[in-house]
Ligand SMILES: [Zn+2]
Ligand SMILES: [Zn+2]
């Protein structure tokens with residue numbers, strides 16, 4: 024018989040397939056119990072787990088027999104080392120758990136009850152490694168690869184196709200996937216050729232889709248035939264037209280997007296105009312403004328109020344169609360714009376009238392000023408004459424006085440400020456002041 028390597032399967036490393044009760048899990052290794060034992064306190068552990076736990080928690084007893092007394096790892100109760108076997112029910116439940124074969128990574132698909140894993144691996148698993156039966160060979164082989172006559176399959180053979188030396192064990196694999204002399208069939212053209220030529224052939228033998236594939240032509244042909252097809256393909260002929268159409272659609276979409284944006288801007292404008300009207304209406308109704316301003320503002324504000332009531336009375340724009348909403352909003356916007364322009368006209372008219380009034384008033388004032396200055400001039404002339412006559416009258420009595428001669432006096436009066444000449448400027452200034460005051464009072468009364 025085959026000299027297999029009979030090592031016990033590590034049951035804790037197996038992948039469980041079925042769900043199992045949490046009470047069947049060992050508190051030390053967190054796997055379903057393996058060879059479970061029961062302590063005096065009724066706690067159950069795997070035999071191996073409990074041994075390891077006692078030895079690691081008490082370094083003195085390592086490498087020796089277990090102590091007579093120790094603490095239970097779960098409840099810390101002092102217990103002696105004479106374990107009972109766990110109840111048969113617990114063992115049976117643990118053995119019933121379904122697990123995968125430990126050779127699953129190598130390809131075994133078996134799912135077995137855990138109690139039968141050891142016998143499956145020992146007797147039935149086709150993926151277990153065993154030593155080659157040939158005395159001279161030291162290689163391992165899987166049970167399934169063993170030939171029926173048990174001869175060694177590790178001998179090298181020469182491949183008759185490519186000349187490589189290949190083990191008999193891997194010969195089929197070599198022929199199927201690796202041998203460069205294996206014949207292959209091109210999936211595109213159906214040609215038969217060997218593997219070493221296949222890669223180059225695939226490059227030449229590539230297919231190409233019709234250039235009208237974007238417009239729905241499903242044809243995919245060899246490069247040499249696709250040109251012939253494209254000459255007669257109606258979709259290729261339609262290509263430029265379809266291209267044109269799609270570009271037109273794209274430009275229309277962009278236009279629609281721009282119009283939507285514009286519409287949003289207009290709606291915002293309307294909303295802001297409406298809100299500003301609603302805020303300005305109560306202030307104009309207060310009547311604090313003058314009567315003329317009221318007269319100008321009254322006309323448009325009443326119209327706008329009517330417009331506002333109309334708009335609020337209209338059904339919600341969202342219920343109407345999109346185009347209806349747009350035209351409706353646009354019409355509102357237009358009418359509001361007209362109102363605003365009317366207001367602007369009225370304001371500019373008022374401004375012009377005010378300017379005209381100011382100009383007229385200005386002209387009138389200027390004429391008055393001219394009159395006043397003329398009057399002032401005549402007054403000044405009169406005052407001058409009066410002063411002159413006054414001076415003449417004052418000089419005559421001085422000449423009769425028994426004093427130096429008139430000629431000397433006149434010379435003295437011209438050269439130095441004498442008592443007579445010192446009087447003259449004072450009189451002059453007083454008369455000037457009085458006349459100025461008179462003219463001032465006249466101006467103020469006229470104004
Ligand atoms: Zn355990
Ligand atoms: Zn316990």
Ligand SMILES: [Zn+2]
Nearest residue numbers: 124131133148
């Ligand atoms: Zn297996």
Ligand SMILES: [Zn+2]
Nearest residue numbers: 155160175177
């Ligand atoms: Zn061998």
Ligand SMILES: [Zn+2]
Nearest residue numbers: 182184185202
């Ligand atoms: Zn070969």
Ligand SMILES: [Zn+2]
Nearest residue numbers: 209211212228
């Ligand atoms: Zn081909």
Ligand SMILES: [Zn+2]
Nearest residue numbers: 233240242256
């Ligand atoms: Zn085509």
